[in-house]
Amino acid sequence: MDILISNQSNQPIYEQIYHQIQRQILEGSLSAGTEMPSIRALAKDLQVSVITTKKAYELLTSEGYIETVKAKGSYVAQIDREFIKDKGLTEIKKKIKELVLEAKRYDIQPSEFLELVKKEVEE
Amino acid sequence: MDILISNQSNQPIYEQIYHQIQRQILEGSLSAGTEMPSIRALAKDLQVSVITTKKAYELLTSEGYIETVKAKGSYVAQIDREFIKDKGLTEIKKKIKELVLEAKRYDIQPSEFLELVKKEVEE
């Protein structure tokens, strides 16, 4: 597994694992049906507690990214891209709204905010 | 004080207080020199512990939004808008970066992200 963990980050380790696996599934580098490493193997690999990888897998399962077959293992699920993207759009739109508001409080006007985003995106 | 507390929120109460007061100062509805309610009075008003309001005031003090005089009270400080905006820019840029990354995870490409922001800003 291609996963990097940062102990300094404020982000919980299980979320870091979740996000990086989610990313690989969405990008297609992990395709449907692929067998995932076992919770224990991954924990050993990443030098984290089994509890932590278990939590990450539970999150991935509940969000529909992987499927777990008892006593066999976990497999990448067939994901519904439309559904995922829809959920993502709603989420991202909400966050953009919030960020625009926060920027205003710092006297950063929407037009200025848009410029910042353009700069970031063009890089 | 015009402050609303949510016990349900993941955000610590002292941060909620901090942000709402900060917003009122930045918006100008609390102007420099205005006397703030005492930490005890505010605690009673908001039905939270004195320590919680104290923490919020400490944050506001360390960020330069208010000034505290022992045995006297706290007062809205003369804020340096230039400085605040600079700090805000750094903060907002960081958050934009993070949001662009999050969007990518949902298969929302930067160009598409930019469109979402444009739509939001033009409203």
Add this chain to the structure above:
Amino acid sequence: MDILISNQSNQPIYEQIYHQIQRQILEGSLSAGTEMPSIRALAKDLQVSVITTKKAYELLTSEGYIETVKAKGSYVAQIDREFIKDKGLTEIKKKIKELVLEAKRYDIQPSEFLELVKKEVEE
């Protein structure tokens, strides 16, 4: 009385009053026998509480700078300059010692410290 009070200072107001009167007595601008303003008059003048000026006068009395005659008023005392200076020397030497130690912790060597003092003194 020529006294300036700062509400923002961390120094208690009664100490500010004490130091400024002590200074004037040591400098000679207030000479022995001079009648001091009453506690109440001074409080009114400086816009502080009577308790505060009372505390300052008590300090000045206990340190021998003024003498209070019941129902008459307070008068600048005949000060023993030798004694005062001796006490001061002990105090200042102790503080220099501490400051040299603190400087060392910041990697500021004694020779460097001496230079800083020279610069300050020459101004």
Add this chain to the structure above:
Amino acid sequence: MDILISNQSNQPIYEQIYHQIQRQILEGSLSAGTEMPSIRALAKDLQVSVITTKKAYELLTSEGYIETVKAKGSYVAQIDREFIKDKGLTEIKKKIKELVLEAKRYDIQPSEFLELVKKEVEE
């Protein structure tokens, strides 16, 4: 941990803890990466409240001397000696200024003050 607490001192306990740990880090007896005792363990060791050690650690964190990882512990940070010295210089200069003023109050003139410092430094 090599820390001595005085309940008699005017200095708050959390500052005493802060200063002693800061000193050990600056002196190098605590080197970067070293794990600090947990706030609870230290509190028990020093017989003070957890909140007191927490406050000391918060101060150390905000000043960049240690780094704290939630649910992991605190570690001595890689300190920037240049930065520390700069901050120290500002601090020491300020204190020299104050001390020169205090000396004047005791009729110790700047030139005499300089002599005292010389004597102290040459020892």
Add this chain to the structure above:
DNA sequence: GTGGTCTAGACCACC
């Protein structure tokens, strides 16, 4: 009355 400091508990998320 004010803020500053401290105490002895408690629950939470995370590991």
Add this chain to the structure above:
DNA sequence: GTGGTCTAGACCACG
């Protein structure tokens, strides 16, 4: 186990 947050008390110096 860890640190983060919160509570309900307390005493102090200052005004």
